[in-house]
Amino acid sequence: MQYNFITSNQELADFCHQASQVEAIAVDTEFVRTRTLYPQLGLIQIYDGKQLVLVDPLAIDDFSSLTALLTNPNVVKVLHSCSEDLETFWHAFKVMPSPIFDSQFAASIVGMGPALGYAKLVEIMLEVTVDKGESRTDWLARPLRIEQCDYAAKDVLYLFQLYPELKARVIEQDKLSWVYSEIAHLSVKKQTLLPLDSVYLTIKNNWKLSSKAVMILKKLAAWRTSTARLCDMALNFVVREENLLSIAMLQPTSKNELRSIPGVNPHEVRIHGDALLSIVADCQNVSENAYPPKVKRLNDIENYKNTAASVKKLCLEIAEKHAIPPELVGSKKQINQLLKWCWFNQDETRDMGLQPDLLSNWRRALFVHELVKIEGLNLSSELLKEIS
Structure with a gap:
């Protein structure tokens, strides 16, 4: 060549x-x-x-x-x-x-x-x-x-x-x-970073935690991401995601307790043990009034399945009309992104200053006038102002 x-x-x-x-x-x-x-x-x-x-x-x-x-x-x-x-x-x-x-x-x-x-x-x-x-x-x-x-x-x-x-x-x-x-x-x-205070929203199974544990997870996740960005280290090479959840749930007070948590790696304790325990300890004296709310998940919303099905049906109709793959029009992840943005006071998309994919770029013209008709989506005029 x-x-x-x-x-x-x-x-x-x-x-x-x-x-x-x-x-x-x-x-x-x-x-x-x-x-x-x-x-x-x-x-x-x-x-x-x-x-x-x-x-x-x-x-x-x-x-x-x-x-x-x-x-x-x-x-x-x-x-x-x-x-x-x-x-x-x-x-x-x-x-x-x-x-x-x-x-x-x-x-x-x-x-x-x-x-x-x-x-x-x-x-x-x-x-x-x-x-x-x-x-x-x-x-x-x-x-x-x-x-x-x-x-x-x-x-x-x-x-x-x-x-x-x-x-x-x-x-x-x-x-x-x-x-x-x-x-x-x-x-x-x-090029848009998720704010450190919002990173905990991306942690799997965060919905299982109490409000106090959510506060600890919020601090732990922010610390891990900040450390990873500063040191250019993959997140799970700082501390594994599932271990953050376990630490927030069990709230260890010593390195021995930290080591005893299933899945926690000895090198995580050796390198980051003091930082992890300090975060847990600092959260013990916080007033309950300062706890963040428990994390909501879509599956717990009463009309989630029906509304998601309605949006998916719309995606299929648009895909057929324009001869493009349905998953390209709107994937399950993109549908869930829209529902979180419509229903939750806090979500990753809004915290990054972005709009849902289904209301952005070329999709917006195809979707916006049809989505407002879907019962239960609650795509209000106030929300539409955010994307105007």
Whole structure:
């Protein structure tokens, strides 16, 4: 395969200047994310139709030309299943590529199948078999092997080749704006952090706790997330999620009691025992009036099943009308997100300053006037003002 391996600021600047003249570029990243909270960028692949480059981020210290290219509104960035790529770019450069044409999403909305992998899409559209043997390799190791570089290069070579036909299919169905708005909305979500005081809402089985235990869990979850963000450590490598719940429930007062909790790892006690016990102890003197309310769960709401079924039925009707997979219109997770936003005083979506997916981007026009008709959803005019 022919590609250039870019290892200097000037080489990168020269290529980005060239690539800024074209209508679209194919982009991909390779990263490592085993024990870290954030992806560790190992390689950036770009193909502009003339030159295919592999950019070594470990050898370059001036990425201004690259960030200018990634944010150039006149150059479409073609990616496949770009969620983790967006996280990678945001963590590395604090920019989000735009506009983005995501080939996986585009293939879904034109009826090629939900969540098609890159290799499958290339096989369908180009009749080429892509070897994914290097997908789990160490992209931070140097030097990179020829096999790694060839693998990485093919990820943008074929992506660029399939883009024109896939874009034409999307335009034929008048859904190009859907592609851009879907990823623009995803980009906003990827750069929006859940406030530390709201992290406890994401902990599984939090609804089982008393109000006092919820207060402890709230403090523990905020501490764990803050520690993970500060140290760039995967959350469960700080303290496992289920152990936070157990500590909040059992409220240990010593390291021996902490060690005796089933599932608690000795290294968690050794490294973080003092911090965990301090949080539990600090909560013992808090007045009951200051306890947060018990966590609600949707299953305990009387009309949850009927309302969720009504929203799902609407999703199926919209999917059939527009010939797109139902799970792409509204998944169970997205339906539950909407119901929490409508029914609960506090939920993760609102705390992040966002709106439910079903009331955002291209979905909003399809849903909003129908959702207000669903009995039990309580989509009031006050709530609608939040998304106007």
